[in-house]
Amino acid sequence: MLTLFFFIFGTCIGSFLNVVIYRLPLMVRQGNAANNDAFNLMVPRSHCLKCGATLSASQLIPVISWLIQGGRCRRCAHSISCCYPLLEVITGLLFAAVFACWHSVLPALALCLFISALLALAAIDLSHMLLPDAITLPLLWCGLLWSTTGTGLVSAESAILGAASGYLSLWVTYWCYRLLRKREGMGYGDFKLIAALGAWLGAESINFILLLGPLLGCVYWLAFRFKKSSDNFPFGPALIIAGLIWLFLQAPIMCFIHNNESLSRIFLFFNSSIPYK
Template sequence: MQNLIQIILSTPWLLWPALVGVSLCVGSFLNVVILRLPRMMEQAWRQECEALLEHDRRSEPAHETSNTGNASTDNDREQARFYGLSYPRSHCPECGNTIRAIDNIPVISWLLLRGRCRHCGTGISARYPVIEALTAVLSVLTVLILGANAEALVTLPLVWALVALTAIDLDTTLLPDSITLPLLWAGLVVSALGLGQVGLEAAFWGAVAGYLSLWSVYHLFRLLTGKEGMGHGDFKLLGALGSWLGWTMLPAIILLSSLVGAVVGIAMIAIRGHDRNIPIPFGPYLAAAGVIALWYGPELLDLWLSMMRV
């Protein structure tokens, strides 16, 4: 396998088509994650709440318990609604027909079908091919900028995870632990194996400093205002970025993400009349800053050090 990877890396006419094809397929899978993971989380929360309510009902006296006969029916309905990343198969939400493999080719199938379901003609969101194409573009740019080497390939899962987290955060203002925490540990493992951008020590302190920096800001803001200024997922995402890129990249990531977030937030309030009490997801700005730091880490570090000397 290692020899095969080296052959592909050293053969441009194999590398770039393979990279585009694989990343398009990954983008297609990311669409599934973006759509279903939040619903799976909601489903798990609902089941936990129902289990707690059922426990409370059983602890009540018999004459105060009601609707117990419907418990099995409710459970059956919930089981019928159960789904995961692989089940049920992709289908049209309007007519329910399963999407065939020929109609599920990333980007190409959407273009050939003109963005509509083959069976009922219902429009299919352009977001699906956009996510697939964006994943491919970011993957190609990563290898172009970092070089055609094993280290660049190892960082691709980081880029892919950031695409999924960005879309989920924009949709739900959630950064799922099932992505951020494995991403943090993966950065440490990659660094320990000597395949990452930084060594294990820098990765370890990057994870610690990344998490604690935003954790401290969160609690300080809450003590001063009585409000929550950000979600807990932001701590974990910055910790994950620190584990991949090292603690020296954290100031640049925080500065870039805060600057872009402030500009976008002010623009939304001024132009669109966005209610300032409605939270604006911070995860997409952290993700974008993380990708920029991955690509241009040394240049950003030099810029940061020169600013500090001034």
């Protein structure tokens, strides 16, 4: 029953994430993320982007409103992207999966907060090539603080090492690439994102994220390189998918790695001294 509650709760949070994903990049670009009484995450009320009609409470029910209205605005019939209900369903499913895996309400709520921030970051990076400090930095601090409560996924020591080693590994890669190629290979937002992932998931996760993330990034680049004129692609979603895979499948991944001699060596090569909890 509580799993169903987490699913419904997730769809509601997903609905709010849609607002964050649309408005936060505009707020950052306007340089007024901190205070603007006329435009922020709460004001103005949700409305149709075409005709400006304010949405009533019955039009704000996650997924259901979109289905009832056939994916169109009730007043001007302008089509509403299926990305909105899709994100609500994905958030609901991930929240339900978190509770199904962890069973305890408080740790599950903390992880739901973590997942919400990651989903918002992935969507903003995909559409704007931007990872706002307004999300990455609080996420990093929350991860570090959570690790000190004793209810976190990892020890405080592992969280601090994860944040530092994640940030430094991409920072070093960035500068090596910049010195060799005389141009930027990634953004500073990627360093802060992987530091936040390390703070929540621990030092052990960084090796996995650094192995899988670039692979996923290459797949994305190969899939969409014909559509885009630029070689640039968002790296954040690749890191986030790798982080989420680690979050849910950490035990089988570690088992697979320890049973595979060459993979095990790669992991040990990176850091054999980091404690694994």
